């Protein structure tokens with residue numbers, strides 16, 4: 001595409017299902033609308049898969065598995081590498097497409113395309129490094145041969161908040177490992193995944209390796225595939241509530257699972273922290289993706305000596321953020337994904353205010369069309385406020401004050417979640433002590449963003465199972481086989 005226009009990027013995407021290497025209409029020709037969250041307008045109609053379409057997609061993935069597993073790792077890597085190049089070459093148009101369907105500002109959408117592409121570059125390099133082992137048995141006679149094989153047909157379910165990167169983070173290692181896939185993007189944001197599908201097909205991904213289902217009937221279409229028994233793996237990114245249900249379904253046929261679930265990230269700022277850095281980090285940890293991220297700082301705990309100054313500076317920064325449609329120049333805060341998201345944020349803020357929290361800035365929706373909520377800072381947020389326990393998933397920063405390290409750790413760990421925590425301190429011993437005791441799969445130490453394709457992303461407790469990215473990311477799609485050799 002030579003020009004980048006709103007209608008152009010939407011028109012350029014195939015709106016059908018992708019099954020066995022072919023674009024195909026949903027059975028009955030059913031479609032559903034995709035909306036622009038900034039205006040509420042319909043962007044386009046997309047195929048609405050039925051349970052029967054789901055089975056056809058799984059059939060195609062199963063049929064392609066044996067041959068794909070034998071495909072040379074170098075070639076699997078090269079498909080990913082060509083796809084990386086295409087993503088970066090087309091960064092501008094793909095970013096616009098993402099902003100239109102998801103709402104995030106264009107600068108962030110560009111960032112997500114680059115982030116997404118990096119997963120392909122990373123796993124292109126990992127495809128050729130799948131290793132094994134050969135050892136002598138302790139009794140000296142036998143030998144152990146250890147090899148790794150693809151798990152098999154995999155079901156991938158991706159969320160709306162990072163519509164491209166959560167796809168490449170799963171597709172990358174699956175392709176590198178030699179697994180075939182059925183992928184279902186979120187109904188709110190199918191277009192980025194459909195564009196990505198064409199990129200992979202153009203890069204030479206064989207027919208049947210990637211099959212894509214867009215649907216409004218997620219449970220009706222996906223549950224039978226999970227229970228079918230031919231898929232061997234489910235990788236899901238989404239809420240803990242949905243993750244629990246999927247885990248139950250997976251138990252039926254004992255599927256391998258990777259679960260990237262919800263978070264409730266604490267952000268600790270100690271008196272000895274660099275305050276400028278802490279406020280910068282707070283803005284990143286809170287406002288990346290308009291707060292619609294499982295990694296978003298959900299609770300700020302600030303030590304008493306600097307609490308007023310931290311709150312003042314954060315409030316000033318939040319109040320100054322330009323709000324608007326993500327396609328407009330300079331906009332930093334786009335719309336939330338839908339009305340339900342706005343309602344949830346409104347309920348949580350009102351609940352905290354009723355329990356005694358003070359609103360320092362924001363605290364309400366924005367007049368006019370679209371799903372906008374003002375950047376909001378609350379202080380004196382009591383421990384029993386709902387937002388202390390639930391993911392806000394919006395531009396709201398609740399601040400509470402603490403006195404001692406022990407108190408801060410107790411508050412930070414007082415959650416069923418354990419995805420990520422953030423700590424700001426200049427005391428090395430405290431930093432290490434606190435990082436070790438925080439119950440989280442990831443910690444940002446004097447850093448407001450932890451996400452990196454080369455690092456293992458994932459949570460403990462009810463934030464999930466497994467890791468994505470890093471050197472361990474490919475293992476999620478590999479089985480270890482041990483061959484006992486009798487000499």
Ligand SMILES: O=CCCCC(=O)O
Pocket residue numbers: 161162165166237292293294295451457
């Ligand atoms: O909502 C969670 C998606 C994870 C985004 C990231 O990789 O940082």
